[in-house]
Amino acid sequence: MKKILYGTMYSFKEIKNLKIFYSFLMFALILISGSYFVSQTSFISQGRIMVDFSIFAISIFNIFIGIFIGASVVYDDIEKKSVFLTITRPIKRTEYLAGRFLGLAAAIIFSTIIMMLIFYFVLLIMHKFIVPAGYFAGNVKAKAGIVSHIKNKRVKSAPAEKNSGKNITGKLSIVKPAAKPFTFYSLPQPLIIQALFIIIESIFISAAALLFSLITSKALASIFAILVFFIGSVSSRMNDLVKPVKKIINGKVVIMHQANHALMSIVHFIYTVLPNFSIFNISSEAAYKVNVSAGIIFYRIVYGICYTALLFIISSLIFARKDIS
Amino acid sequence: MIDIMNATKYFRVGFFGTKKTAVENLSLNIEEGKVTGFFGPNGAGKSTTIKMVVGLINPSGGNIKIKGYPASDCRSRLKLGYLPENPSFPRGLKGIEIINYYSKLLDKKINKDEIYDALKLAGIFYAKNIHAHKYSKGMTQRLALAVSILGDPEILIFDEPLSGLDPVGRKEFKDIIFKLKKRKKTIFFSSHVLADSKELCDRIAVLVNGRLIKSEDLEDIEKEAASYAEEKKDNLLTGEYSTPLEVYLYDLMLKSRKN
Numbered sequence: 001m002k003k004i005l006y007g008t009m010y011s012f013k014e015i016k017n018l019k020i021f022y023s024f025l026m027f028a029l030i031l032i033s034g035s036y037f038v039s040q041t042s043f044i045s046q047g048r049i050m051v052d053f054s055i056f057a058i059s060i061f062n063i064f065i066g067i068f069i070g071a072s073v074v075y076d077d078i079e080k081k082s083v084f085l086t087i088t089r090p091i092k093r094t095e096y097l098a099g100r101f102l103g104l105a106a107a108i109i110f111s112t113i114i115m116m117l118i119f120y121f122v123l124l125i126m127h128k129f130i131v132p133a134g135y136f137a138g139n140v141k142a143k144a145g146i147v148s149h150i151k152n153k154r155v156k157s158a159p160a161e162k163n164s165g166k167n168i169t170g171k172l173s174i175v176k177p178a179a180k181p182f183t184f185y186s187l188p189q190p191l192i193i194q195a196l197f198i199i200i201e202s203i204f205i206s207a208a209a210l211l212f213s214l215i216t217s218k219a220l221a222s223i224f225a226i227l228v229f230f231i232g233s234v235s236s237r238m239n240d241l242v243k244p245v246k247k248i249i250n251g252k253v254v255i256m257h258q259a260n261h262a263l264m265s266i267v268h269f270i271y272t273v274l275p276n277f278s279i280f281n282i283s284s285e286a287a288y289k290v291n292v293s294a295g296i297i298f299y300r301i302v303y304g305i306c307y308t309a310l311l312f313i314i315s316s317l318i319f320a321r322k323d324i325s
Numbered sequence: 326m327i328d329i330m331n332a333t334k335y336f337r338v339g340f341f342g343t344k345k346t347a348v349e350n351l352s353l354n355i356e357e358g359k360v361t362g363f364f365g366p367n368g369a370g371k372s373t374t375i376k377m378v379v380g381l382i383n384p385s386g387g388n389i390k391i392k393g394y395p396a397s398d399c400r401s402r403l404k405l406g407y408l409p410e411n412p413s414f415p416r417g418l419k420g421i422e423i424i425n426y427y428s429k430l431l432d433k434k435i436n437k438d439e440i441y442d443a444l445k446l447a448g449i450f451y452a453k454n455i456h457a458h459k460y461s462k463g464m465t466q467r468l469a470l471a472v473s474i475l476g477d478p479e480i481l482i483f484d485e486p487l488s489g490l491d492p493v494g495r496k497e498f499k500d501i502i503f504k505l506k507k508r509k510k511t512i513f514f515s516s517h518v519l520a521d522s523k524e525l526c527d528r529i530a531v532l533v534n535g536r537l538i539k540s541e542d543l544e545d546i547e548k549e550a551a552s553y554a555e556e557k558k559d560n561l562l563t564g565e566y567s568t569p570l571e572v573y574l575y576d577l578m579l580k581s582r583k584n
Contacts (some may be wrong), residue, residue, distance in 0.1 A: 004430040010418075017417025077415075084409040085472055088379040089430040090402045323336075324381045325373070 003091050007099015008106060011073070015107040020068055024061045025111050025262040031057035032119050036126060047128035048287045051191065054122070055283045058115045059198045062108055066202035069107070070209030073100050087324070094316040101210060101312060108202045116195045117137060120187055129289070133186035173199055190286040193297055200304035201280040205229050207311035208275075214318045223254075231270060232277035239271040275307050326480060327355035328512050331387035334373055334535075347373040350387070355513050357479075362526035363515040366578055370535040371515040372410060375484045378406045378513070382535045388527060392479065402440050403432055410485040412469035414457040420444075422452040424475065426547050431476045440475065446504065447471035448497060454496075463494040470501065481505060483514035487521065496568040499524065519571040531574060533581035549573065 015021055035053040039046040074097065077083040087096050123129050186192075208228050212221035242264045245257040279300050285292055334348040348370040355361050367373050376382040376391055380396045384567055394401035414423050424444065428435035444450040447469040452460065457468060466486070475483060486502070487495050505512060516523070522567070529546050531539040550573035557572075 003430055006426060010426040012421070014418060050445070059466055080413045080415075081409055081411065082413050083364040084381060084407070085427065085469060088381065088402055088405070088409075089427065090399045090432050091430050092399050193543040302494060321383065323383060325376055 003095045004098045004102065007091075007096060008102040011100045011103020012106040013059065013103075015069055015103060016110070018069065021065060021107060021111070024065050024068075025114060026117050028057050028061035028133045029110075029118050031061075032115060032122060035119075036122060041068075047123075047126075050123070050126070051129055051287050052283055054119045055107060055191075055194055055198075055286055057200070058112065058119065058195070059281075059283075061110070061115070062112055062198050063203040063205055066106055066204075066206035067113055067222055067225045067229070068105075069104055070206030071213045071218050071225060072320070073104050073213075074210060075213040075218045075221065083324060093320050097173065097210075097316050097319050098312075101315075104206055104210075105203045108206065109199055112195055112199050112202070116187075123187070124185060129188065129191070130185040131188050133184050161164070188286075188289045189291050190282060190289060193292050194282050194286045196199070196297075197280040197282060197300065197304075201277060204275065204280075204304050204308045204311075205277075207308045207315070211311050211315045211318070214315055214322065226273060229277055232275045235267070235271040235274055235279070236276050236278045238267050242267045274302075326357040326392065327353075327513065328390045329353040329355075329374070329378065329387070330389070332374070332377055332384045332389055333386035334370075334377060334382060335385050346535055348377070348532075351532070351535075351537050352387075353530055353537060353540055356528065357509065357511050358509045359500070359527040360512040360514070360525055362521065362527045362531060363513065363530050363532065364574060364578075365515075365518065365532035366516065366517060369517075369532045371517075372484055373535075374532065375407075375482055375513075375515055379405065379482055395433075401507075404479040406473035406475070406481045408466075408469050408473040408481070408483040408486055411462075412465055414460075414465065414468065416456075416458040418457055419454055420449060420457055420460070423457055423468065424453075424472055427472045428475055433476060435476055435510045435538060437479075438584055443471040446474060448500065448501070463490055466494075466498070468488065470498075474505070478510075480511045480513070483512065485515055487518065488517065517564075519574050523568065523570050531577060531581075533578050536581070538581045539577060546570065546573070 032054045035050045035057070038053050039049040042049050074083070076087075077100070083096075086094055120130075205225055205228070205261050209225035211223055212224045216224070242259040244255045244259075246253050248254070282292060284290075330352055332348060332351045333346070335344050335346045337343065338345045351370075351374060353374075363371050363374070374380060377384050377395055380399075381401065383397060389396040391401035391405065421440075421444075421547055422472070424440055428440055441450060444453055447461070447467045447470040449464060449471055452464055452468075458466065460468065466489075470486070473483075483502075487498055490498060499521075502512065506525070523543070526543050528542050529539065530537060541549075550569040553576070554569035555575045557576075
């Protein structure tokens with residue numbers, strides 16, 4: 001376990017210094033910062049455009065990091081022979097692979113956090129899409145509803161204060177609630193969940209890229225991973241498209257249109273076998289600030305983690321038998 | 326210490342996966358506390374054999390044991406240090422960061438002094454705070470050597486340790502091997518430079534076309550070489566090789582390759 005941890009730290013340090021990593025990070029940051037200018041193209045719902053655009057940038061660049069670094073993290077080690085010194089130490093190949101993969105996962109988490117922070121500051125400056133958070137929200141409430149708050153307070157505290165002989169005159173200065181030193185704004189729940197889903201999705205696709213890189217070349221591994229991601233993102237919609245169109249006419253269900261059976265089977269097979277990436281895209285919920293239920297979050301996280309673990313187990317089985325020369 | 330028993334390795338090459346044998350029925354015993362040189366021409370299968378010993382490649386047949394553990398078992402590498410041919414390190418990390426990481430992979434705790442000792446012995450201590458990708462070939466080789474001798478392993482396996490080094494680097498590297506030899510380490514190294522044989526080795530193994538054609542103590546081979554020199558008085562000591570041992574090994578390889 002300790003060796004995996006050291007491997008993770010070493011791998012993270014190495015990935016952090018890769019040109020490809022910080023190039024993607026820089027591009028994403030430029031796009032997020034530029035989302036303000038894009039939002040100016042619309043007169044209404046500028047905030048929604050900013051969110052949509054930024055989430056797209058964060059998602060796509062993290063997926064790129066997952067695919068391109070995932071395809072090279074072990075492949076380059078083998079090509080450059082730097083793996084020779086590592087796996088000839090008393091370390092299991094699975095431990096080495098786990099260290100490399102977790103290092104990449106840590107890099108993805110790191111990049112997502114950086115991107116989300118920049119996104120948060122952009123929203124904060126624009127004062128759009130942010131909500132006052134928890135304890136620190138008190139000051140805002142006080143400002144907004146100070147009169148009603150004071151009225152309620154007077155009514156509630158009147159009998160007690162009568163008994164104590166104190167005079168309550170209803171002066172605003174007397175009953176003003178204790179003001180909080182500052183107001184802390186946070187991102188709305190769907191945006192935070194979307195960031196979590198982007199992390200899971202990127203780690204998931206990086207596991208696929210890592211697996212492909214162990215059986216083929218780096219370039220092909222990247223292409224295969226992109227294809228898997230693309231098909232996985234549209235397979236759900238395609239499956240819906242080939243479903244028979246039914247209508248209820250005179251109380252009976254009538255099939256209005258049905259696709260070719262062979263086509264239906266192929267699409268259904270792809271939908272079943274390949275991972276469904278569309279479940280990690282909740283950008284519409286994020287753009288409309290629709291809260292995502294805990295059940296959905298849990299199910300999707302478990303789905304992503306299980307699939308990633310499965311891909312990693314297959315990768316480690318292949319890597320354990322691989323001749324490294 | 327290291328027992329190689331009937332090890333065979335073949336690779337599948339080309340579109341149809343044609344079988345190509347790299348090492349065939351190789352049996353070799355590497356004795357404790359001795360320096361064993363593994364000689365042979367390019368493509369003889371020396372690196373493949375070494376990679377099988379250190380567990381990078383799985384043998385297609387036969388088995389290899391280090392201190393009783395199969396080579397594929399990570400316990401076999403508990404007291405083993407390996408220096409690969411043309412080693413390399415990832416970009417963006419300093420020499421000290423790299424060696425620190427490798428020290429953590431060992432099963433025993435390595436303190437700072439031990440790390441510094443390894444760096445000093447390998448002659449790369451002065452460059453420990455420089456990024457490894459800025460190192461020259463010789464410096465990279467030295468850092469890899471420091472990594473391999475870290476934790477004072479009993480067995481050291483070097484794959485072409487002197488290849489690509491300049492004359493000064495070669496001399497210094499040989500001196501390091503001599504120091505390790507004095508510490509009674511078991512050293513197994515490959516080379517195609519016959520001049521290294523007499524200087525460094527206690528035992529010599531010769532591999533040609535994947536087959537072991539000779540594995541004897543240096544003294545025995547020297548005797549054979551002397552008698553061979555007697556027979557071949559005419560054109561001895563000419564050309565590239567200047568000692569009877571070198572000429573004997575050269576002719577041995579040449580004949581075996583033709584066969």
